[in-house]
Amino acid sequence: MNHPMDHLLRTDRLPHIWCPGCGIGTIVSCCIRAIEESGIPEEQFVTVSGIGCTSRAPGYINLDSFHTTHGRAIPFATGLKLANSRLKVFILAGDGDLFAIGGNHIIHAARRNVELVVICVNNFIYGMTGGQVAPTTPVGGITSTSPYGNFEHPFNLVYLTAAAGAVYVARWTTLHVHQLKRAIGEAFNKRGFSFIEVISPCPTEYGRKNRKARGIDIMKYFKEKSVIKRDIDLSTGSFGKLTDIKLDGEIVCGKFVDIERPTYLDKLEELKTVVSISLK
Amino acid sequence: MNTEFLKGEHFVQGNIACAEGAIVAGCRFFAGYPITPSTEIGEHMAERLPKLGGVFVQFEDEIASIAAILGASWAGVKSMTATSGPGFSLMNENIGLGAMMEVPCVVVNIQRGGPSTGLPTMEGQADVMQARWGSHGDYEIIAVSPNSPQEIFDLTIEAFNLSEQYRVPTIVLSDAAVGHMTEKVKFRTPEEVKITPRRYTTLKPGDYLPHKPDSDLVPPIIKAGDGYRIHTTGLTHDERGYPVMKEEAQGRLVRRLVNKIRKNANKIIRVEEIDTHNADVVVISYGITSRIVWSGIELSKRKGIKVGYLRLITIWPFPEAMVRELSNHITGFVVVEMNLGQIFYEVERCSAVKTLLVPHAGGGFHKPEEISQAIEEVAKKRK
Ligand SMILES: Cc1ncc(C[n+]2csc(CCOP(=O)(O)OP(=O)(O)O)c2C)c(N)n1
Ligand code: SF4
Numbered sequence: 044m045n046h047p048m049d050h051l052l053r054t055d056r057l058p059h060i061w062c063p064g065c066g067i068g069t070i071v072s073c074c075i076r077a078i079e080e081s082g083i084p085e086e087q088f089v090t091v092s093g094i095g096c097t098s099r100a101p102g103y104i105n106l107d108s109f110h111t112t113h114g115r116a117i118p119f120a121t122g123l124k125l126a127n128s129r130l131k132v133f134i135l136a137g138d139g140d141l142f143a144i145g146g147n148h149i150i151h152a153a154r155r156n157v158e159l160v161v162i163c164v165n166n167f168i169y170g171m172t173g174g175q176v177a178p179t180t181p182v183g184g185i186t187s188t189s190p191y192g193n194f195e196h197p198f199n200l201v202y203l204t205a206a207a208g209a210v211y212v213a214r215w216t217t218l219h220v221h222q223l224k225r226a227i228g229e230a231f232n233k234r235g236f237s238f239i240e241v242i243s244p245c246p247t248e249y250g251r252k253n254r255k256a257r258g259i260d261i262m263k264y265f266k267e268k269s270v271i272k273r274d275i276d277l278s279t280g281s282f283g284k285l286t287d288i289k290l291d292g293e294i295v296c297g298k299f300v301d302i303e304r305p306t307y308l309d310k311l312e313e314l315k316t317v318v319s320i321s322l323k
Numbered sequence: 324m325n326t327e328f329l330k331g332e333h334f335v336q337g338n339i340a341c342a343e344g345a346i347v348a349g350c351r352f353f354a355g356y357p358i359t360p361s362t363e364i365g366e367h368m369a370e371r372l373p374k375l376g377g378v379f380v381q382f383e384d385e386i387a388s389i390a391a392i393l394g395a396s397w398a399g400v401k402s403m404t405a406t407s408g409p410g411f412s413l414m415n416e417n418i419g420l421g422a423m424m425e426v427p428c429v430v431v432n433i434q435r436g437g438p439s440t441g442l443p444t445m446e447g448q449a450d451v452m453q454a455r456w457g458s459h460g461d462y463e464i465i466a467v468s469p470n471s472p473q474e475i476f477d478l479t480i481e482a483f484n485l486s487e488q489y490r491v492p493t494i495v496l497s498d499a500a501v502g503h504m505t506e507k508v509k510f511r512t513p514e515e516v517k518i519t520p521r522r523y524t525t526l527k528p529g530d531y532l533p534h535k536p537d538s539d540l541v542p543p544i545i546k547a548g549d550g551y552r553i554h555t556t557g558l559t560h561d562e563r564g565y566p567v568m569k570e571e572a573q574g575r576l577v578r579r580l581v582n583k584i585r586k587n588a589n590k591i592i593r594v595e596e597i598d599t600h601n602a603d604v605v606v607i608s609y610g611i612t613s614r615i616v617w618s619g620i621e622l623s624k625r626k627g628i629k630v631g632y633l634r635l636i637t638i639w640p641f642p643e644a645m646v647r648e649l650s651n652h653i654t655g656f657v658v659v660e661m662n663l664g665q666i667f668y669e670v671e672r673c674s675a676v677k678t679l680l681v682p683h684a685g686g687g688f689h690k691p692e693e694i695s696q697a698i699e700e701v702a703k704k705r706k
Contacts, residue, residue, distance in 0.1 A: 112420050119394040123397060125378045125395065127400070147387075319374065
């Protein structure tokens with residue numbers, strides 16, 4: 044039997060590798076629906092990832108898809124986009140991939156305002172390598188490399204990307220499928236660097252170690268603790284502590300930045316005009 | 324330097340000649356991070372590419388630079404990065420990705436003395452093995468080794484051609500001496516040189532598989548966004564590009580990646596040979612060192628020794644068969660290189676005769692006497 048989304052999936056690769064209760068599949072389906080609803084020709088979409096559970100996602104999506112090295116999806120995608128400005132390039136990768144090993148690349152891509160849509164699956168842990176501490180693990184979180192509870196201050200991904208210059212920044216959980224799909228759609232239509240953090244369950248690694256062994260327990264936590272805030276505008280620079288995530292604490296969701304700013308390619312086109320005029 | 328392509332003869336630095344060669348080859352995307360002694364290549368590209376409709380990006384590091392040129396190449400644009408030893412070390416993980424994804428692109432390494440930060444402004448030739456095996460796993464790349472500004476111009480074009488022909492990252496392995504030396508360069512325009520076009524598939528989407536090779540073991544390529552909907556990965560994959568975690572798939576893929584270079588080696592390899600067929604001793608060298616060996620050879624010739632000269636122009640793949648063949652009718656080899664033995668071991672394994680290394684740790688050049696002494700020592704074997 045065919046599913047209406049099959050044409051955007053590599054059905055010949057299914058079943059996928061993800062665990063029961065994992066949130067990544069939900070995020071993939073939000074992406075696919077956003078692509079369908081965008082009205083942009085499917086062929087124009089290209090998806091890139093690094094390494095990790097999340098980074099396997101592009102392999103299941105039936106578009107030109109590139110599974111690269113750990114942490115390097117953003118510069119690879121930047122090459123694609125700058126070499127062919129017609130492409131709609133989006134990245135699906137984990138919090139470890141994008142903010143630990145790839146941390147330098149994400150802040151620079153946001154600073155340059157390269158037109159990319161980055162969808163970061165934040166499960167608070169390294170899934171694929173077996174549950175080690177991530178730069179997003181909340182203080183107190185138990186992982187295989189923080190067995191006594193994490194004591195490092197975690198990154199706040201929405202502050203970080205907003206501060207680095209992203210023109211679109213939002214955070215949702217996998218419970219908020221409608222909002223997530225809409226956010227991805229908005230990002231596809233944004234000119235510039237868009238960042239969407241999706242808080243996602245990893246029952247196998249994070250849940251098991253932190254008293255939420257089943258996907259459903261994590262979804263209950265999302266339901267109880269997530270609050271949607273519509274009045275936070277991180278583009279103004281008044282960051283406060285509004286969106287910090289603490290262990291078992293509130294998850295503030297919403298759209299935090301939605302601004303316009305010339306993209307890298309806009310600036311490059313300007314430059315090309317200037318130099319071609321100087322040639323004459 | 325405002326015209327589209329430089330014409331005629333100019334007195335320029337090797338690094339500038341390298342950048343101009345890339346432009347003639349069709350490179351329109353350059354990503355890099357500054358490092359001595361390669362910096363002028365990026366600086367020159369920053370000036371030239373916007374005028375030619377191309378893209379120059381100075382990235383946050385070398386890792387981003389190599390990743391970006393792989394992406395740009397998949398988007399259908401010939402791309403290049405340039406660096407020196409420490410940056411080359413950082414690039415190696417993604418050179419492996421380029422080998423695995425079969426991405427045509429050019430990486431220039433203007434070598435300096437190492438290891439580590441070593442001698443930033445001074446020449447070295449000690450990244451020879453890193454160029455070949457720098458990334459983890461089994462793979463083969465192509466590397467060329469120019470010995471003059473003219474040759475770095477010509478060989479950069481050649482590097483693009485080879486990388487397009489074999490869908491493999493190709494390395495221009497030069498050094499601080501060639502990069503910073505200023506000499507006369509005859510620039511050629513794209514009409515005057517051979518430019519190998521990208522080998523795009525003629526198949527329709529649906530019929531095309533990104534890693535299904537032609538009879539020469541090289542698969543044709545596509546451009547992202549053209550509707551082929553391919554998947555490609557650094558994981559072990561099948562012809563569709565889908566990951567397959569099986570011994571059989573690993574064997575098939577890795578053997579092909581290696582064999583597409585090894586089995587085509589005779590078509591790839593270029594050397595310069597002088598008097599080798601009537602020599603007792605053959606001096607083997609490459610890059611800047613190949614210009615130093617002449618004074619050593621002259622000294623020995625004056626003493627009546629028959630000395631031949633073999634210069635590696637493509638350094639990888641290594642001209643194994645040629646060295647074996649030579650070894651059948653000479654007394655011995657002398658390998659002169661600016662490291663403590665890298666190509667020496669390659670020669671030694673192919674040689675049935677006495678083989679001496681004249682090493683140098685970098686940051687200066689061999690003395691002619693060291694070379695002639697080695698030649699004479701090998702020649703003595705004859706008696
Ligand atoms: C250079 C390098 N270092 C380490 C690894 C091992 N590794 C694979 S996935 C991963 C972490 C992935 O975590 P995250 O990005 O959070 O993704 P998740 O699996 O949770 O979706 C690591 C460290 C690697 N593949 N490459
Ligand atoms: S380990 Fe966690 S992130 Fe990875 S597939 Fe399983 S549940 Fe998902």
